[in-house]
Amino acid sequence: VPDIPASSQKQTFENAYTRVLPSLNLRLKASDELQFRFALSRGMSRPDFYQLQAYTTLSMDVKTHTPPGDNQQPVVDSISYNGSLRGNTSLKPAMSTNVDLTAEYYFGRASSATLGVFNKRIKDLIISQTTVYPLQDVDGKSYDFMVSGPVNGLDARVSGIEAGFQTYFDKLPGLFSGLGVSSNFTYIDSTTTYHDPVDGLWCTPKDTLSANTIRNLQGCDTDGKVFGNMPMSGLSKTSYNVALLYDKDALSMRLAYSWRDKYLQSTNAYGTAGGDGIDRNPASPNVGQQYSVNYGLPTWGGAYGQLDFGFQYKLTDNLRLGGQVGNLTNQVYKQYMQQGIG
Helix, strand or coil: CCCCCCCCCCCCCCCCCCCCCCCEEEEEEECCCCEEEEEEEEEEEECCHHHCCCCEEEEEEEEEEEECCCCCCCEEEEEEEEEEEECCCCCCCCCEEEEEEEEEEEECCCCEEEEEEEEEEEEEEEEEEEEEEEEECCCEEEEEEEEEEEEEEEEEEEEEEEEEEEEEEECCCCHHEEEEEEEEEEEEEEEECCCCCCCCCCCCCCCCHHHHHHHHHHHHCCCEEEEECCCCCCCEEEEEEEEEEEEEEEEEEEEEEEEECCEEEEEECCCCCCCCECCCCCCCCCCCCCECCCCCCEEEEECEEEEEEEEEEEECCEEEEEEHHHHCCCCCCCEEEEECCC
């Protein structure tokens, strides 16, 4: 076991940047009912403060066992050199270039139909990435500690369409003239590109920098196979909302159903540092062995929809009474863990 004495070191960091955020918005009014909008802009999202902490920890995990018999000495099975970066003072803000084109058609006082297309190019998204931090023992021999922390390591493209429709049936008689409907639909397609290319079909042999990097970024099955081709996290391909409206005199009510498709949460939310998978990589020296894969199974939020109700009643010009009831159909949110071995 290497003799690496405990130590701490104070460090000072400085980081500065300048960003310009121009925007252009144009409108073409084809008629009193129809108009088009075009928008071109740049956006910025700064790192959270906790992601900027300059705090690194390194640890050496020694696993041993004691053979049977009297007066036996512990035997070293394995030594893991790990660590974590609580933050990164060199993080830059994520930048996006946005293009939006929208058509809007107004066919009544409170009736409209819209259709829009959009494209966003995002650079320098913050991800957790593994790197090597060398540290020497008392004899001057260097050991590589694998450290994971936040870096600007990902670019993405997000494109899609969105459509909306709203109308009130104000030509209906009496109380029914307050009825209306509102709906919208969104479709999103996303792709991601890593700054450091991540290639490979396997994330084994384990406990190597390349294996850990691929596992964290692309997901690794329990047999060592890489999932790959992961979309941008947090985005559903399709989502929609449909609402039944009622606005008449002092009363306003909404009965709305909202639904979204499944979406990626993380490629490695519950990774196994213990390596309890079975390596099936034919090129690995550990092929067929148990406890030879540090796998990371992607987690997905399942498709989900719920029905909500809300109302407001105007008692006076200065006083309103309202209430909301959520999830009337008692839907249950589900999370899924992906596993693809045969």
